Each structure stands twice: as C-alpha cells, then as structure tokens.
Amino acid sequence: MKKVFMVMIAIMIGVSSTVMVKAQDNAAASPDQEVVDEDSTEEAPAEEAVEEAAAAPSQGIHYVIKQKFIEGGWEWMSPVLICLIIGLAIVVERTIFLNLASTNTTKLLAKIEDAMKSGGVEAAKEVCRNTRGPVASIFYQGLDRSSEGIEIVEKSIVSYGSVQMAQMERGLIWISLFIALAPMLGFMGTVVGMIAAFDAIEAAGDISPSLVAGGIKVALLTTVAGLIVAVILQIFYNYLVSKVDSLVNAMEDASISLIDILVKYNKN
Secondary structure (H helix, E strand, O other), X not given: OHHHHHHXXXXXXXXXXXXXXXXXXXXXXXXXXXXXXXXXXXXOOHHHHHHHHHHHHHOOHHHHHHHHHHHHOHHHHHHHHHHHHHHXXXXXXXXXXXXXXXXXXXXXXXXXXXXXXHHHHHHHHHHHHOOOOHHHHHHHHHHHOHHHOHHHHHHHXXXXXXXXXXXHHOOHHHHHHHHHHHHXXXXXXXXXHHHHHHHHHHHHXXXXXXXXXXXXXXXXXXXHHHHHHHHHXXXXXHHHHHHHHHHHHHHHHHHHHHHHHHHHHHHO
16 A cells, blocks of 8 residues: 555656646746747737637636646745645545445454354454454454453453554545645745735836736735645545544444454353
C-alpha cells in the first residue's frame, strides 16, 4: 500500500511540474504576444474580432483552467495545486485501505461460532487468520487470550481496537492540513497581488479602471483556486471520516458479539 501511495504521489507531482513549466513558458511568452495583438488589432477589422469572440466559448474546460492558472501567477497557484494533488493522493490511498478493511462481521461471527463448536478456540483463531481486515485482527487478539478470562479478553480487544482505529485514521490529519492551507495560500497570493496592483497605480500616477480591474482579477484568482481546493478536499475528508466511524461502530458491535460467544463457550 505504501508503494502504491508513493507511486501515485510521484505521478501527480510529475504532472503538476509539467503544468508549472508550461505556465512559466506561457507567462514568459505573453509579453511578445501582447505586442503582436496590439499591432494586429489596429489593422484587423471589427468582423474578425467578432469571429474570435464567437469562437472563444468553443475552447475546452482544460484550456480555461490553464489560462486562469497562468493569469493567477504560477508562483502562488502552484502551491495550491500541489496541495490538491497530494491531498487527492492521500484520499485515494485511504479510500482503498478503508474499503479493503471492510468486513462482513455477521458472516465472520457465524464462522467463528461454528469453528468454536467444531474445533474450539484454535479453529476460531484459524478463521481469523484467514480473514482480512481489522475486525478479524481484533478477534484474533481476543481469542488468543480467551484462556485468561473474559476481563482480559475485553481489555485486549479495547487496546488493540485503539491501535486499529489509529491505523484507519492515519493520513486524515494531512488532508485536514491541506484543507486549511490551500485557502491561506490563496489569500496570501491575493494580498500580494493587491499590493502589486497598488504599486502599479502608484508608479502610473493615475487610477486607470483597466489597471485596477486587471490587478484585482489576477489577485482574486488565487483565492478562488484555494477555496475550490479546500471544498474538494473537505468533501472527501468527510467521506473518509464517515467511513472510519462506520468501521469503528462495526468493530465495537462485533466485539460485543464475540464476548457473548466466548461467555457461551466457557459455560459449555
């Protein structure tokens, strides 16, 4: 699982670095394009401008995202993108882990009870060894100490259950960090962009509507990006938390049923 997680992060970081390099190249080439556009607009007729405006909506969503990424400035948009990529990598890894950790506790308890009747504790432990998931691991720890009394079994189940719950919650703290960090980076980019806009106004000595509007637009793009990343990760974070809660509740209910089976077996 760790190898899969590291491979996913490496692939996503490679994709993000490619996007950053393209953004830097496009940003470096933009001044020349602006000069060409200024010269061409003076000579081009109004009909061509109308045709270009009509053709603009036909661009794909990836083109729009790329343009907004460049307009927002790769220096501040890149950290927000990295937060999204690493956060989604953790989400994918945790989703796979939690789905593999899910166990049909009803069937498992039925198998353990049948094994207890036919072969005793050792047969029940063999069933747990052949079953995947944290519930089976907790059952094995309890059955392994069944000879020491029910109280010891309960303590063992509680202690090992805490260990399994910590393993299921591993990585969620990083998603929570990226949820808080992405908007902060976006706001920081906005503040820096606003400062740059006011510096441009001060240098020009005049408040031009186009200058102010353009600077504010570029500055706010980083905030929008940070909020979008936070919303996406928050949705997946809540899903993972609910998944962990359901697994913990299943473990607790199944553990109580296992104690009842052991009490019934000891009486017999």
